[in-house]
Amino acid sequence: MSVNTQSEEVVGELSGTRQRPANQSTTSETHSDSRILALDGASKHYGHEAAVDELSLSVQDGEFVTLLGPSGCGKSTTLRLIAGLERPDTGRVRIEGETVAAADDGTFVRPEHRDVGVVFQDFALFPHMTAAENVAFGIDDLPDAEREARVDELLELVGLSTHCECRPEELSGGQQQRVALARALAPEPEILLLDEPFSNLDVDLRVEMREEVRRIVKETGVTAVSVTHDQEEALSISDRVAVMHDGKIEQVGPPEEVFQRPTSRFVATFLGHASFLPGYVQGDEIETSVDTLPREQVHGLQSQYDHTELDVLVRPDDVLASCNCDGDADGEITYRRYLGPTVLYRVELDSGETLQCMHNHSEKLELGMRVDVSLVADHELVWFPIEDDSGS
Numbered sequence: 348m349s350v351n352t353q354s355e356e357v358v359g360e361l362s363g364t365r366q367r368p369a370n371q372s373t374t375s376e377t378h379s380d381s382r383i384l385a386l387d388g389a390s391k392h393y394g395h396e397a398a399v400d401e402l403s404l405s406v407q408d409g410e411f412v413t414l415l416g417p418s419g420c421g422k423s424t425t426l427r428l429i430a431g432l433e434r435p436d437t438g439r440v441r442i443e444g445e446t447v448a449a450a451d452d453g454t455f456v457r458p459e460h461r462d463v464g465v466v467f468q469d470f471a472l473f474p475h476m477t478a479a480e481n482v483a484f485g486i487d488d489l490p491d492a493e494r495e496a497r498v499d500e501l502l503e504l505v506g507l508s509t510h511c512e513c514r515p516e517e518l519s520g521g522q523q524q525r526v527a528l529a530r531a532l533a534p535e536p537e538i539l540l541l542d543e544p545f546s547n548l549d550v551d552l553r554v555e556m557r558e559e560v561r562r563i564v565k566e567t568g569v570t571a572v573s574v575t576h577d578q579e580e581a582l583s584i585s586d587r588v589a590v591m592h593d594g595k596i597e598q599v600g601p602p603e604e605v606f607q608r609p610t611s612r613f614v615a616t617f618l619g620h621a622s623f624l625p626g627y628v629q630g631d632e633i634e635t636s637v638d639t640l641p642r643e644q645v646h647g648l649q650s651q652y653d654h655t656e657l658d659v660l661v662r663p664d665d666v667l668a669s670c671n672c673d674g675d676a677d678g679e680i681t682y683r684r685y686l687g688p689t690v691l692y693r694v695e696l697d698s699g700e701t702l703q704c705m706h707n708h709s710e711k712l713e714l715g716m717r718v719d720v721s722l723v724a725d726h727e728l729v730w731f732p733i734e735d736d737s738g739s
Contacts (some may be wrong), residue, residue, distance in 0.1 A: 381408040388438035398424040400594035414583040416591035431458035464531030472515040501529040541573040547575040623658035636698035663705035665724035676717035
């Protein structure tokens with residue numbers, strides 16, 4: 348679910364100032380660390396369904412954190428809880444040490460007083476305003492000269508100084524996104540929330556804009572929380588990635604760690620292609636139907652796992668298939684997907700397992716071809732307990 352509104356009232360709330368009304372109650376806590384945002388056991392239900400289920404997450408000052416997961420996993424609802432567009436049913440939300448929402452005592456700070464800025468999925472620009480007027484919308488409490496200087500500064504930051512008098516319909520999708528970003532940054536929020544900000548852009552522009560947005564976010568020093576279902580986007584722009592599933596965070600960490608050392612099968616399969624190769628721990632080796640792996644190459648195999656069956660996670664670039672039409676091959680090519688620079692193959696092994704491998708586009712393997720398969724990984728691998736037929 349995504350925030351989707353063109354309402355000046357809602358955008359105005361989320362572009363609000365830092366001042367709190369005198370009658371607005373908040374609870375303050377002091378922290379010795381640099382946490383800007385903390386969700387503690389936050390839940391949100393719609394009917395009997397838990398969109399967010401006792402979720403806890405901390406974001407440090409200046410971090411770029413991305414909530415990543417499939418549609419319906421609760422990531423946009425989490426963003427709405429942070430923004431103040433939803434109230435938590437359990438738990439609490441803290442910004443800069445202040446409780447802005449708490450289910451137990453009813454504390455709730457309205458969106459315009461949370462010191463957050465939001466870039467909406469559809470940008471939510473006002474069509475009757477110019478780029479400069481859109482950026483100035485949330486800072487109308489500033490003196491004229493100061494407001495004009497702030498707008499000029501932000502339009503220059505996002506590379507739109509020469510487009511200040513253009514209305515949204517006169518701007519490209521990427522330019523509209525820059526205006527939306529500048530408007531969200533105008534009140535100098537402590538936290539910037541980005542709700543699927545690149546989903547409406549074409550592929551080439553999406554790559555360009557996510558790099559540009561990260562540059563701008565880092566240049567301004569604002570703490571950012573983004574939402575996406577695009578794995579490449581999350582891995583390429585984030586300081587940390589929080590992978591969500593069924594309203595919970597499955598794993599959170601730096602992109603390299605989450606991808607290379609997933610802690611669940613869901614994370615492993617959601618972040619790229621994954622195959623699970625059964626193996627048996629025997630002394631210093633792990634015996635598989637394809638190759639024998641040195642035990643030291645598989646992470647976390649202590650002595651108590653001797654004589655244990657397990658599954659080794661292998662990515663397509665860890666597997667090599669080669670034609671063997673005459674000899675005793677390991678299996679058969681059953682699937683081929685051309686991706687331009689590379690080709691993804693699926694191999695059904697004679698032993699019953701299925702592996703995926705990725706080859707250069709010039710190395711052509713045909714469907715139905717008999718192939719030898721070998722493991723070519725030169726890095727540490729991850730293992731998982733064997734699953735039974737029920738998936739347990």
